[in-house]
Amino acid sequence: MNGKDRSEKDRPPHPRVTLKDLAEDLGMSVSTVSRAFQKGSPISDRAREIVLTRAAEMDYKANPFARSLVGKKSRIVGVLVSRISSPFYYEILNRIAEHLREDNLTLMLVAGEHVHELQEGLNMLMAYDPLAVLVISSFSDADSIALSPTARNKLLYFNRVPADSLVLGVAYDNRAAGARMADYLIGLGHRRLAYLSSGMDSSTDHERHQGFSARCAETGLNQPLLFGTKGFTYEAGMAAAADVVARLDDLDAVFCAADILALGLMDGMRHHFHVSVPEDISIAGCDDIAMAGWPSHSLTTLRMPRDTIVRELIRLFRSIIDDHRPSPEIIRVAPGDVVVRNSTGHNVRQ
Amino acid sequence: MNGKDRSEKDRPPHPRVTLKDLAEDLGMSVSTVSRAFQKGSPISDRAREIVLTRAAEMDYKANPFARSLVGKKSRIVGVLVSRISSPFYYEILNRIAEHLREDNLTLMLVAGEHVHELQEGLNMLMAYDPLAVLVISSFSDADSIALSPTARNKLLYFNRVPADSLVLGVAYDNRAAGARMADYLIGLGHRRLAYLSSGMDSSTDHERHQGFSARCAETGLNQPLLFGTKGFTYEAGMAAAADVVARLDDLDAVFCAADILALGLMDGMRHHFHVSVPEDISIAGCDDIAMAGWPSHSLTTLRMPRDTIVRELIRLFRSIIDDHRPSPEIIRVAPGDVVVRNSTGHNVRQ
DNA sequence: GTGAAAGCGCTAACAG
DNA sequence: CTGTTAGCGCTTTCAC
Numbered sequence: 001m002n003g004k005d006r007s008e009k010d011r012p013p014h015p016r017v018t019l020k021d022l023a024e025d026l027g028m029s030v031s032t033v034s035r036a037f038q039k040g041s042p043i044s045d046r047a048r049e050i051v052l053t054r055a056a057e058m059d060y061k062a063n064p065f066a067r068s069l070v071g072k073k074s075r076i077v078g079v080l081v082s083r084i085s086s087p088f089y090y091e092i093l094n095r096i097a098e099h100l101r102e103d104n105l106t107l108m109l110v111a112g113e114h115v116h117e118l119q120e121g122l123n124m125l126m127a128y129d130p131l132a133v134l135v136i137s138s139f140s141d142a143d144s145i146a147l148s149p150t151a152r153n154k155l156l157y158f159n160r161v162p163a164d165s166l167v168l169g170v171a172y173d174n175r176a177a178g179a180r181m182a183d184y185l186i187g188l189g190h191r192r193l194a195y196l197s198s199g200m201d202s203s204t205d206h207e208r209h210q211g212f213s214a215r216c217a218e219t220g221l222n223q224p225l226l227f228g229t230k231g232f233t234y235e236a237g238m239a240a241a242a243d244v245v246a247r248l249d250d251l252d253a254v255f256c257a258a259d260i261l262a263l264g265l266m267d268g269m270r271h272h273f274h275v276s277v278p279e280d281i282s283i284a285g286c287d288d289i290a291m292a293g294w295p296s297h298s299l300t301t302l303r304m305p306r307d308t309i310v311r312e313l314i315r316l317f318r319s320i321i322d323d324h325r326p327s328p329e330i331i332r333v334a335p336g337d338v339v340v341r342n343s344t345g346h347n348v349r350q
Numbered sequence: 351m352n353g354k355d356r357s358e359k360d361r362p363p364h365p366r367v368t369l370k371d372l373a374e375d376l377g378m379s380v381s382t383v384s385r386a387f388q389k390g391s392p393i394s395d396r397a398r399e400i401v402l403t404r405a406a407e408m409d410y411k412a413n414p415f416a417r418s419l420v421g422k423k424s425r426i427v428g429v430l431v432s433r434i435s436s437p438f439y440y441e442i443l444n445r446i447a448e449h450l451r452e453d454n455l456t457l458m459l460v461a462g463e464h465v466h467e468l469q470e471g472l473n474m475l476m477a478y479d480p481l482a483v484l485v486i487s488s489f490s491d492a493d494s495i496a497l498s499p500t501a502r503n504k505l506l507y508f509n510r511v512p513a514d515s516l517v518l519g520v521a522y523d524n525r526a527a528g529a530r531m532a533d534y535l536i537g538l539g540h541r542r543l544a545y546l547s548s549g550m551d552s553s554t555d556h557e558r559h560q561g562f563s564a565r566c567a568e569t570g571l572n573q574p575l576l577f578g579t580k581g582f583t584y585e586a587g588m589a590a591a592a593d594v595v596a597r598l599d600d601l602d603a604v605f606c607a608a609d610i611l612a613l614g615l616m617d618g619m620r621h622h623f624h625v626s627v628p629e630d631i632s633i634a635g636c637d638d639i640a641m642a643g644w645p646s647h648s649l650t651t652l653r654m655p656r657d658t659i660v661r662e663l664i665r666l667f668r669s670i671i672d673d674h675r676p677s678p679e680i681i682r683v684a685p686g687d688v689v690v691r692n693s694t695g696h697n698v699r700q
Numbered sequence: 701g702t703g704a705a706a707g708c709g710c711t712a713a714c715a716g
Numbered sequence: 717c718t719g720t721t722a723g724c725g726c727t728t729t730c731a732c
Contacts, residue, residue: 015500016725018724018725018726019725019726019727020725020726028702028703029702029703029704030703030704030725030726030727031702031703031704031705031727031728032701032702032703034725034726034727034728035701035702035727035728038727038728041727041728042701042702043701043702044701044702047701047702061473061476061477062477062725062726063419063477063724063725063726064415064477064478065414065415065416065418065419065424065478065479065724065725065726066415066419066708066724066725066726066727067725067726067727068415068708068726069413069415069416069419069708069709069710069724069725069726069727070707070708070725070726070727070728071708071726071727071728072708074415079459081444087437087440090437090440093459093461094431094461097459097460097461097462098461098462098463098467101460101462101467101470101471101474104474106458106460106474106475106478107458107459107460108456108457108458108459109429109443109447109457109458109459110447110451110456110457111443111444111447111448112447112448112451113448117448117451120451121451123411124451124454124456125456126411127411127412127413127414128414128415128456129415234640234644263644267644267645267646270645271645271646290584291641294584294613294617295617295620295621296617296621296646296647297646366709368708368709368710369709369710369711370709370710378718378719379718379719379720380709380710380711380719380720381710381711381712381718381719381720381721382717382718382719384709384710384711384712385711385717385718388711388712391711391712392717392718393717393718394717394718397717397718412709412710413708413709413710415708415709415710416708416709416710416711416724417709417710417711418710418724419708419709419710419711419724419725419726420709420710420711420712420723420724421710421711421712421724422724
């Protein structure tokens, strides 16, 4: 087959304008035309302009496969999402997606529940030689993914960061968050504190608990009572109400690992056990999700500065993409202020 | 693994095992080795086994760029998400992602707020020659995207379907949903009905309103009063409370375009205007989101069968990918039952 | 500056 | 069945 004829009958499935088509149309060589699209290539301004103009007219689109094949760097960026833990992750995903589009980068998404799925997804992804890979997760699954050295320095962890400190990541300072809430509750006069954990292997949860406990210790209080449930869900929080009620007389306040747990706990206490909040017990959450502000719950919580963390994330992500890879380190974003609402009050029981 | 030149100052960007490496290692020709990975290629079972085994040992991964370049069909599937209208969309996204991974397909995500962003994203995507593109949206933005003929028959619309009937899509039967809720409210003895719209250009919203109104007409009732607000949000619902309260004496029940609006309206009525629900007015939503079931709100709503619609979606999506493209048509999924809770009651006011 | 030519890694005709 | 030979569309030497 000679590639000269342009009869429409030739190949219906591939009506794509190629660089060669463009070159022939313009009576230039392929190389010249190619150079017009390359940033620092030796080509006259005039020639470049002509090419670019005609390219637009003919609706020429470079074939990314050919480009990546020869140039050996793709315009692809990967995002790995482990479990749908929170809508917040998808807000992140959206914002990342938009930033990438602006840079003419495409986003490959890998989502999975289990390690082996994520592993498989990452393998597929790596075959595309992505510029960078963002790992969004709060569970330990992400840590167990086997990483080739190549993969390793393309990764950027968000929210959950592996124990291994040789990686790059952005995360909230959850210990500080736990400590801050302990301070607030203690300041309210509460002395008998408790922590409600999701029971999941989540670094966020662990760290909040640690920070909370540590501050109790520093203040000379007993270790907070620890309640556990099964998951970061409203239902899990509600299910924990029975346990908490059983110890109600030993308790002034409960700090929950996340707002959604606190909301569930609150409703469980109120509706199943007719416990009044905050009269009988103070309840606080963490994150300041939208529903915490609903008048039906009016949950005291800790604001976590989303914008800051997202900004940091995008900054780092871009620097990996641009190959100014920062040295491995975990960026810790400090928590915001306690948002005081009606689910907590001064201790009047003692 | 492989011992090629490795000067440490130069970037070692491509320590990739190629087909040729494999072939040389095995003393076979590239084509034979290639054939081992092709489904119906003429190759002896023995040869194939040898190749596959060694490939695994050497951790060979086919270069998808080279593959797509020559084969002119990629293993990429696109998903276009227009605005973060609901977490439901992300549930879909997750499920799609998992199905695709099982089929060794990768997912390119395009997210955007405005038409031109989506357009740009789609253009980038189309350059990768995806097998299919799923468009998830409930707003009319999606309709205005310019589609090349090639793009056109790769698209599958979800939830929102363009007026143009020459496309393939899956959507709820929202008119039937509106009608069903009208029936339920009328059956409760309510005669003076109202509809709360998001005020957005959403087909879901329009259709629910149409179905609701039409059933009122069929039953000989007046057209339902129409309230509008600005968005599919809790806050928008709450903001509408003032308008609804102003007409409280003319109203028995309000059907809201979505649960989240109903929840906001309910809280607005209760907390800002001390209106009792359902004593003073019945409020119903649509979708049956998790929060509708919280005891704090206990919202009567209509269950929309998620599983069914997702199943249909995946079935169609797969058939496009496998090139058994079904003829253009909109699959309408019937609504489920009314979930009766405590935000609606019999009419006792007349 | 520009063009000719050599591949990037792979698949798909061709022969044998 | 297997090896040889062309390219897929593009970037990038290398000459001119």
